[in-house]
Amino acid sequence: MTRLIARACLLLALCVPADALAQSATDSRPVATAHDVAARPPALIVTIVVDQFSADLFNQYRARFTGGLKTLATQGLVYANGYQQHAMTETCPGHSTVLTGLNPARTGIPANDWIDRATGQEVYCLAAPQNALAHGRITDNGPVGPGQMTASTLGDWLKAVSPQSRVYAVSGKDRGAITLNGHQGDGAFWYTVGFGFTTYVEPGQAAEARLAPVAALNARIAARLATTPAAWTYSDETCRALEADWTVGGATFHAGVPPQRFAIDTSPFLDEMTLEAATELLDSRELGGRGVTDMLGVSLSATDRIGHTFGNQGPEMCDQMRRLDVALGAFLDRVARVPGGALVVLTADHGGNDFPERQSARGFAEAVRGDPDLRGRINAALKAEFDLTVDPITYGGSGLMVVGADNIALPQPLRSRVAAAAVALLRAEPTVAGAWTIEEALAAPMPAANASPQELSLMDRQRVGAVEGRSPDILLALQPGTTPGAGRAGASVAGHGTPWDYDRRVPIVFWSPDTAGQERYLPIRTIDIAPTLAQAMGVETPDDLDGRCLDLGLFGASPCPAP
Numbered sequence: 001m002t003r004l005i006a007r008a009c010l011l012l013a014l015c016v017p018a019d020a021l022a023q024s025a026t027d028s029r030p031v032a033t034a035h036d037v038a039a040r041p042p043a044l045i046v047t048i049v050v051d052q053f054s055a056d057l058f059n060q061y062r063a064r065f066t067g068g069l070k071t072l073a074t075q076g077l078v079y080a081n082g083y084q085q086h087a088m089t090e091t092c093p094g095h096s097t098v099l100t101g102l103n104p105a106r107t108g109i110p111a112n113d114w115i116d117r118a119t120g121q122e123v124y125c126l127a128a129p130q131n132a133l134a135h136g137r138i139t140d141n142g143p144v145g146p147g148q149m150t151a152s153t154l155g156d157w158l159k160a161v162s163p164q165s166r167v168y169a170v171s172g173k174d175r176g177a178i179t180l181n182g183h184q185g186d187g188a189f190w191y192t193v194g195f196g197f198t199t200y201v202e203p204g205q206a207a208e209a210r211l212a213p214v215a216a217l218n219a220r221i222a223a224r225l226a227t228t229p230a231a232w233t234y235s236d237e238t239c240r241a242l243e244a245d246w247t248v249g250g251a252t253f254h255a256g257v258p259p260q261r262f263a264i265d266t267s268p269f270l271d272e273m274t275l276e277a278a279t280e281l282l283d284s285r286e287l288g289g290r291g292v293t294d295m296l297g298v299s300l301s302a303t304d305r306i307g308h309t310f311g312n313q314g315p316e317m318c319d320q321m322r323r324l325d326v327a328l329g330a331f332l333d334r335v336a337r338v339p340g341g342a343l344v345v346l347t348a349d350h351g352g353n354d355f356p357e358r359q360s361a362r363g364f365a366e367a368v369r370g371d372p373d374l375r376g377r378i379n380a381a382l383k384a385e386f387d388l389t390v391d392p393i394t395y396g397g398s399g400l401m402v403v404g405a406d407n408i409a410l411p412q413p414l415r416s417r418v419a420a421a422a423v424a425l426l427r428a429e430p431t432v433a434g435a436w437t438i439e440e441a442l443a444a445p446m447p448a449a450n451a452s453p454q455e456l457s458l459m460d461r462q463r464v465g466a467v468e469g470r471s472p473d474i475l476l477a478l479q480p481g482t483t484p485g486a487g488r489a490g491a492s493v494a495g496h497g498t499p500w501d502y503d504r505r506v507p508i509v510f511w512s513p514d515t516a517g518q519e520r521y522l523p524i525r526t527i528d529i530a531p532t533l534a535q536a537m538g539v540e541t542p543d544d545l546d547g548r549c550l551d552l553g554l555f556g557a558s559p560c561p562a563p
Helices: 002-015 034-038 055-064 068-075 091-098 154-161 174-181 207-227 237-242 269-284 302-310 315-335 356-361 374-386 414-427 438-443 458-463 526-537
Strands: 044-050 077-083 113-115 122-124 167-171 187-192 196-198 244-248 251-255 294-300 342-347 393-396 399-402 432-437 474-478 505-511
Touching: 044 091, 044 174, 044 315, 044 526, 055 068, 055 077, 055 315, 055 505, 068 315, 068 505, 091 174, 091 526, 113 393, 154 167, 154 294, 154 526, 167 174, 167 269, 174 187, 174 294, 187 207, 187 269, 196 207, 207 269, 237 315, 244 356, 269 294, 269 302, 269 315, 302 315, 315 342, 342 526, 374 393, 374 414, 399 414, 399 474, 414 432, 414 438, 414 474, 432 438, 432 458, 438 458, 438 474, 458 474, 505 526
Parallel strands: 044 294, 044 342, 167 187, 167 294
Antiparallel strands: 077 505, 113 122, 187 196, 244 251, 342 505, 393 399, 432 474
16 A cells, blocks of 8 residues: 555656745755656656557558658667467457456457347447447447446556546547546547547436537538548559459459548548547647646557458558558657657557458468358258257357357257367368367466467467457367458458467557667567556556566666566
């Protein structure tokens, strides 16, 4: 408790007026030393999560960055081998690891959605039916809130010792903003088409008050789009060389800018508006300028939307990297002017893979679409073996479920017998790298706390992401390079969600305006971010985190505690 109070006092030290430090000779209090001043925490913590920004993509374009990404890559502490440890590499679980210091197995978020076994209904990872959406319509994923996330976040720890600190987050997706804002944050905002930036409203709250921090911004964006509609043209002409025609799912689309089906939320405009919103919050809420440590989360969703819709090796992603780099440059310039100093971390919620048709043409022979008849064959065999009238294996909740009529879970012990038989059949399939029942995963030991994320087995990767009652009945890993689904040109041609390193490996970069650039090649995890930032902030962490503190040598922070 004494340590907690001491750290709280450290956080609040910046509340003391400068002239109060000039104590009179008769004042018996000790004079602040140079070390005391040096050890004061940053005035602002900025967490940037670039959705689907793999370490491969970061390294591919690193030499071409000239803006904010160049600043981070050359002046930051760069961990090019960062990892999301878990197997189900999706947006919601990935974001949930960044500021909790926990794997998805303990954040309660195993996937973007899951199946309620009692009702057969799909549950969104941030579903909160008691809430409303501030813009007054049911859009996006419906009413949402942080309640499904069972872990606390760095922002929650900060608010516990410094209630006057402000914690905000903004994103192109609700799950990007809410997971970074935490349970006690002051506001999570995300972009919704046709309105602007919205948020959730809990019972007893007023929508107008909840939207107040972004109301002026929304008015400006609406006026701008009314007079000058968004139009995506090349900002980097060298990307034009990647134009080509591709056939996916029986349909041909032209890879180029502007794309055949332009939409703001699948274009670089989404990130540019999100960074505009981040700057608006920084300025209007005076983040980092009030004598206490504040936090701002920024989740940038365009790379993910573009990766799904067009793949990550075409002219669309090429231009996205250029425009993201420029927009981040302007934002970091503003962050650098925070008078009390700012500490920025950039990472990703997961990586991604290009669509297999283009990969195959470029020499990656293993790049294929998944077997479209796989589930049908498994179901036919199981129906015959167990004398079932309904296909027992269905896809839902980002995995395979064992069900009966109306998508309701089969009764025991039949359910376990069918699941075990299905796993045995799946393991014999050439396109399958591994299959396990959820019971097998939950019974497996957690990997050692100091285990390298590079060395985790497939079972380890499943274990750190498995949540009882929420993870699917059968956990499945297809062979590397295999993309499930036929793909639909104009909708979704590529994806992620695998246990392989192209989806797990992400950059992790720490930066402040006076950082000397340094490359750190040893692997770390996104779960290491929260305890590392907490050490720099002087904030006490829960005792049982999965992640570990990293010594950054910034803001005079004391060395991390011994493991």
